[in-house]
Structures are given as structure tokens and as C-alpha cells.
Amino acid sequence: MAGSVDFVVVGGGSAGAVIASRLSEDPDVRVALIEAGDRPPAVELVPAACPVLQADPETDWMLTADAGACGKGLRGGRMMVPRGRMLGGSSGINYMAYVRGHPGDFDAWAAGGADGWSFAEVLPYFRKSEGLVPSEALPLDLPAHGTEGPLGVSVRSPVLPGAQAFVEAAVAAGIPLGDYNGRDRGGPAGVVSLFQTTTKQGRRSSTYHAFLEGEAEQRPNLTVITHAQATRVLLSGEPGALRATGVEYVTAAGTTEVVDAAREVVLSAGAVGSPQLLMLSGVGPRGQLESLGVRCLVDAPEVGRHLKDHLQVGLMHPAPGLGVSMAGVGVALGPDALRAPAGPLPADPADDASLPPELQELKAEAERQLTEWSTTGSGLVSSSLYDAGAWFSTGLGDEHTHDAQIAVFVCGYSVDIWDSCLHVDAAEYFDDPAVDLSPTAENLFVLANPVQPHSEGEVRLASADPLAAPDIRMNYLTDPHDVAVMTAVVRRALDVVDRMRREHEVGDLLVPRRLAETHGHTRGDVPSDELIADLARHYSFTVYHLTSTCRIGSVVDPRLRVLGVGGLRVADASVMxxxxxxxxxxxxxxxxxxxxELLAREHGVGLREFVGA
Structure with missing residues (x-):
């Protein structure tokens, strides 16, 4: 228990780890960081191990959501909502694409009233974090990047043929090669590149590894409290003069503890967790809170509303020579990944002495590849296999930015991963899962992703019980605009695939049997608009990009201070x-x-470097 400190940060994830680390640079400032999970397991460092982390309650909150007008083909009609439950948060389970956004995104924030959040004003903070390793494989606007920051940013090694073929095909389809994190992401034609990824020497660079691990977490003025789920913010004072004084949390042993905040409480629990904590603390829509027996201290109807997320349709194509097989991934992960019951090696390594020659060779190759990665950072597992992306405008609106993204995932995954991570019964989706998703199948998953959705969802309390999962309503595709944009993005993605076919062996789009029958689609046909829309409504997936549930102007001011409560801020994706x-x-x-930096300037905290105006 930390007792009393200056600042309490709730959530040690993508933003919270940064805030706790930076504030504790001043040895005279006491900081407590509360995290529901623990330090990440060793496998988290392996970029290709994302699916394992997203199906483990030790590292993922394992939430699901009402999918709105889509999800018809998903198990139970529910969309998965992966959220990291460990230090590093979702930066420890994500697919590591380092993408800032279009400069016009931030300029639109500022034009809408978010003073201080224009692209020119936020660029110094991007640069401060970034420790980019330049590469000839990446077209770079170098002045826009930082090379000395703690966050590793690099391109995978080696570049995989499927990713390079995607980039070349996108260029042939009229999307220019460029730096998507540069100061100019291009006009409507957009930009394409291999992904810049949050990796360092082939290992995941989550915010735990970049900002906390080592020196920072050993500082005597930083108390990191793990296995501690925050249950409410403690508020004192009369209505109109409320102030946050601390945070209540539950330990792994089930005891309730409190840490007091002499200066401020900062919620960095994410686009789901931060509004949930505000509502549990009595800050939220009065009618909703009172209907659940939660006393409303601040009637804040916008808390939890305006939920935005990116939705993608995966376009699966057989691609011998371009795709990466699951068998290949297994070998690259080392011998332990090949052990029974799923793999060909015996469950007990002691039995390896009696292996037949072919399995001895397999084990030796697995050891070689794992050693190469662990010593050089190079190898198949040095990225999540989500390796290239393109951005452009469909011409259907949102002229301030690009409204479309296409990415390529150079693997089709396995039946088990389709079930556990995508919530899809492979037997319903594929003609023959044993063939289409066999261990040796080489597929490309081209992902069509509108990135300026008009549909909005909501996070609500399902119960006054602070340990109960919230009620997440995504409302995907409820605005017809999003269906039109999705159709346009899928068409463009299919055009890129057609360009790939001119140089490589890429098979026909694999359309789920039931949808093909409904729409009279035969393999090799160009899908109709109706089929594309139906595919989106049945088999589109979250891109794990939930934002805007405590947005600037509605729940917090541009300095991230919660409206109606002193000493309380929100700082995470929810404020976008x-x-x-x-x-x-x-x-x-x-x-x-x-x-x-906002907190440091207001409270006289001595950061090692200030970069803002």
C-alpha cells in the first residue's frame, strides 16, 4: 500500500506507464501507479506471439461487446474487445504498428476546440518518445522523427516477401510510397509503406519496456502496485466544488485498499476502463447511474458516449510463396512451440533423445531460428506478421484526412486462433478448414479498414459492482455512410490484390460458403456490393482501436481535467x-x-525535458 503520494495514476498501459515514468523523474515527487495485471510474461517480448496474449485472462481483460449492425457471423454475435491487463497495457498485446495518424486529424481536433492539440503542437511529443532506427526499407521524413526516445520503432528484419509484394502492388494501383508518419501524408492518393513497428532489436517495445522496466521502476519515489483493480476515485467536497483525493482498489487477495493523492489523480485505464471508473465514482449520466444504485455526484451525460473504433474486413487469399504458414511460425518460435499435444515433438523434452532423424532435424532448425532471433533480433518472429499498410481517401467525405486504410497480414492463422481470437467457427467460414487453414497453408489476409467511422457506440455500467464487466455497445455500421466507405475500401483492396497477381501466385478470394450461396457468388467472381456489405455485417472484426469515450470538450477540457471535479484528469485514448x-x-x-508535461508545468515538477511550448 502506497499510503499518500502526490500523484496517483490508474492504469499502467500505453499512456499511464508514460505518465508515471515521466512524473517520477523528479525525485521529490511521489507517484503511485495502480495496475490490475502484473509485469508481462516472457512471451510478450516475442512480436509474433500476439494471439497467445489476447486469449489469456492473465494478460487480457477478455471483454466482448454488442457489435451493433455487424457480428452476425461471430460466436454469439459478440465482438471481441482485447485490452491489455498488465504493465504496458494494450501496447503489450497489440500488433505493434506505429502509426500516428494524419496531420489533419489533430488539426481537426484543434479546430473543434481542443486548444493545444494541433499537429504542430503534438509533433514534439511524438518525437520525444520515439527511438526510431532508420532503415533503407522505410521512406522517412527524418525531421519528423525522434531517434533518442525510449520507445523502440523499427522495421522488421527480414522484410517478408508478402509485405514487399503488397507495397509494390499498392504503388502500381496508384498509392504513392512515402512516410505515413511524416509531416505530409499526401493528398487523396495517400501513402503506402512497410509498417514502422514498436519493436527494438526484434523485440516488442511496449510502454512497460520503454518507460518503466529497469531504472524507472526502481525509483524510491515511484510505487508500482500490481494485481490491484481500481474500483473508484474518492471524491470530497460539495457539489460544484468536488475534488479527487485518492483511489480505492481491490488487491489479488480481495482486500480493499486506498492510496491518497495530495495533488492529482490521473485515469489512464483506456477507452473502456476510464469511463467505467468515472461512472463507478458518481461522475456520469445521472439517470443511468441512479438506475443502478450509484449515487450521482456530477451529472455528466457524455461520459462513456461517442465510442469510436475501427472495423476491418479480412480478405483471405491463398498465396503460395508470399504467405507464411503456421508451421513456419511454430518452427521460428522454437522447440517448445512444437511440443505435444499440438505439435510433433514430445511433451517432455526428456523424450527428445529417441527422436527419429526427421524430428531431430526439425528440432535443430527450431533451435537455430530461435537463437538467431534472440541474439540478433532478426527472424520470422520479429514482427506480428502485420507488416505493411496504405492510407488514402475514398472521396466519400472526411476531406481533412484519409478515410481508408488497407493493411496486409502475411499469415492466415489456424482454426484455433480463428475460434479464440476472431470468434469465428472456421467450419462455417471455409469450404474445408483442414485444407484452407492447414499448418502448411500459405495465405495472405488483406485487411480493408475504414478509419473515419461515423457510427458511435457507448460504454455503460452493467452493474454497480466495480468488478463486473461493463456493457460495451459498439453500434458498428449503424450509420449507412460506414457501409458505403467499407464497400469502397474493399474494392480498392481487391484492386491491390489483382496487381499482386500480375507478379505472384495469389488465389481467389475465399468467401464464406453461406454468403456465397446467398449471393450466387462463384469463386473467382468479382463480389457484388451487396455481398461485400453482407461480408462486413457478418465477418468484420475490431482493429482494437477504441477511443473518444471521455473526449476533450465533452468530459475533459483541453488540459485533460475532468469537468466538474478538481484534481482529476483522464489521459488515454478516451480523450481523443x-x-x-x-x-x-x-x-x-x-x-x-x-x-x-501538462501536470508537470502546473505543479512545478522537474521533468528531464520539456518539449511543448
Whole structure:
């Protein structure tokens, strides 16, 4: 138990780890960081191990959501909502694409009233975090990047043929090669590149590894409290003069503890956790709270509303020579990944002495590849296999930014991963899962992803019980605009695949049997608009980019202070006025950097470096 400190940060994830680390740079400032999970397991460092982390309650909150107008083909009609439950948070379970967003995203925030959040004003915070390792494989606007920051950013090694083929095909389809994190992401034609990823020497660079691990977590003025689930913010004073004084949390042993905050409480629990904690603390929509028996201290109807997320349709194509097989991934992960019951090696390594020659060779190759990765950072497992992306405008609106993203995942995964991570019964989706998803199958998953959704969801309390999961309502595709954009993005993605076919062996789109029959689609046909829309309503998936549930202007002011409560801020993806046009982790880390500096300036905290005006 930390007792009393200056600042309490709730959530040690993408923003919270940054804030706790930066504030504790001043030895005279006492900081407590509360995290529901623990330090990440060793496998978290392996970039290709994402699916394992997203199906483990030790590292993932294992939430699901009402999918709205989609999810019809998902198990139970529920969308998965992976959220990291460990130090590093979702930066420890994500697919590591380092994407800032279009400069116009931030300029639109500022134009809408978020003073201080224009692209020119946030760029210094992106640069402060970033420790980019330049590569000839990446077109870079170097002045826009940082190379000395703690967050590892690099391109995978080696570059995989499927990712390179995607980039070349996108260029042939009219999307220019460029730096998507540069100061100019191009006009409507957009930009394509291999992904810049949050990796360092082939290992995941989560915010735990970048900002806390080592020196920072050993500081005597930083108390890191793990296995501690925050249950409410303690508020004192009369209505109109409320102030946050501390945080209540439950330990792994089930005891309730309190840590007091002499200066401020900062919620960095994410787009689900932060609004949930506000509502549990009595800050939220009065009618909703009182209906559950929660006393409303601040009637804040916008808390939990305006939920935005990116939704993608995966376009699966057989691609011999371009795709990566699950058998290949297994070998690259080392001998332990090949052990029974799932693999060919015996469960007990002691039995390896009697292996037949072919399995001895397999084990030796697995040891070689794992050693190569662990010593050089190079190898198949040095990325999540989500390795390249393109951004452009469909011409259907949102002219301030790009409204479309296409990415390539150079593996089709296995039946087990389709079930556990995607919530899809492979027997319903594929003609023959044993063939289409066999261990040796080489597939490409091209992901069509509108990135300026108009549909909005909501996070609500399901119960006054602070340990109960919240009620997440995504409302995907409820705005017809999003269906039109999705159709346009899928068409463009299929055009890129057609360009790939001119140089490589890429098979026909694998359309789920039931949908093909409904729409009279025969393999090799060009899918109709109706089929594409139906595919989206049945088999589109979250891109794990939930934002905007405590947005600037509705729940917090531009300095991230909660409206109606003193000494309380929110700093995470929930404060984004609108979702950025791309993967959200980089922008969330930036929010953490900017929040730390806002707090430091107001309270006279001595950061090692200030970069804002």
C-alpha cells in the first residue's frame, strides 16, 4: 500500500506507464501507479506471439461487446474487445504498428476546440518518445522523427516477401510510397509503406519496456502496485466544488485498499476502463447511474458516449510463396512451440533423445531460428506478421484526412486462433478448414479498414459492482455512410490484390460458403456490393482501436481535467475528440507524454525535458 503520494495514476498501459515514468523523474515527487495485471510474461517480448496474449485472462481483460449492425457471423454475435491487463497495457498485446495518424486529424481536433492539440503542437511529443532506427526499407521524413526516445520503432528484419509484394502492388494501383508518419501524408492518393513497428532489436517495445522496466521502476519515489483493480476515485467536497483525493482498489487477495493523492489523480485505464471508473465514482449520466444504485455526484451525460473504433474486413487469399504458414511460425518460435499435444515433438523434452532423424532435424532448425532471433533480433518472429499498410481517401467525405486504410497480414492463422481470437467457427467460414487453414497453408489476409467511422457506440455500467464487466455497445455500421466507405475500401483492396497477381501466385478470394450461396457468388467472381456489405455485417472484426469515450470538450477540457471535479484528469485514448485515421497506439503514447508535461508545468515538477511550448 502506497499510503499518500502526490500523484496517483490508474492504469499502467500505453499512456499511464508514460505518465508515471515521466512524473517520477523528479525525485521529490511521489507517484503511485495502480495496475490490475502484473509485469508481462516472457512471451510478450516475442512480436509474433500476439494471439497467445489476447486469449489469456492473465494478460487480457477478455471483454466482448454488442457489435451493433455487424457480428452476425461471430460466436454469439459478440465482438471481441482485447485490452491489455498488465504493465504496458494494450501496447503489450497489440500488433505493434506505429502509426500516428494524419496531420489533419489533430488539426481537426484543434479546430473543434481542443486548444493545444494541433499537429504542430503534438509533433514534439511524438518525437520525444520515439527511438526510431532508420532503415533503407522505410521512406522517412527524418525531421519528423525522434531517434533518442525510449520507445523502440523499427522495421522488421527480414522484410517478408508478402509485405514487399503488397507495397509494390499498392504503388502500381496508384498509392504513392512515402512516410505515413511524416509531416505530409499526401493528398487523396495517400501513402503506402512497410509498417514502422514498436519493436527494438526484434523485440516488442511496449510502454512497460520503454518507460518503466529497469531504472524507472526502481525509483524510491515511484510505487508500482500490481494485481490491484481500481474500483473508484474518492471524491470530497460539495457539489460544484468536488475534488479527487485518492483511489480505492481491490488487491489479488480481495482486500480493499486506498492510496491518497495530495495533488492529482490521473485515469489512464483506456477507452473502456476510464469511463467505467468515472461512472463507478458518481461522475456520469445521472439517470443511468441512479438506475443502478450509484449515487450521482456530477451529472455528466457524455461520459462513456461517442465510442469510436475501427472495423476491418479480412480478405483471405491463398498465396503460395508470399504467405507464411503456421508451421513456419511454430518452427521460428522454437522447440517448445512444437511440443505435444499440438505439435510433433514430445511433451517432455526428456523424450527428445529417441527422436527419429526427421524430428531431430526439425528440432535443430527450431533451435537455430530461435537463437538467431534472440541474439540478433532478426527472424520470422520479429514482427506480428502485420507488416505493411496504405492510407488514402475514398472521396466519400472526411476531406481533412484519409478515410481508408488497407493493411496486409502475411499469415492466415489456424482454426484455433480463428475460434479464440476472431470468434469465428472456421467450419462455417471455409469450404474445408483442414485444407484452407492447414499448418502448411500459405495465405495472405488483406485487411480493408475504414478509419473515419461515423457510427458511435457507448460504454455503460452493467452493474454497480466495480468488478463486473461493463456493457460495451459498439453500434458498428449503424450509420449507412460506414457501409458505403467499407464497400469502397474493399474494392480498392481487391484492386491491390489483382496487381499482386500480375507478379505472384495469389488465389481467389475465399468467401464464406453461406454468403456465397446467398449471393450466387462463384469463386473467382468479382463480389457484388451487396455481398461485400453482407461480408462486413457478418465477418468484420475490431482493429482494437477504441477511443473518444471521455473526449476533450465533452468530459475533459483541453488540459485533460475532468469537468466538474478538481484534481482529476483522464489521459488515454478516451480523450481523443475523434479517432485518428490509423492505428491508435502511437497517439495514445503521445497523449501520455503531453499529459505528463501538462501536470508537470502546473505543479512545478522537474521533468528531464520539456518539449511543448
Amino acid at each position: 475528440p475523434n479517432v485518428v485515421s490509423g492505428n491508435t497506439n502511437a497517439a495514445t503514447i503521445m497523449i501520455g507524454e503531453k499529459a505528463a
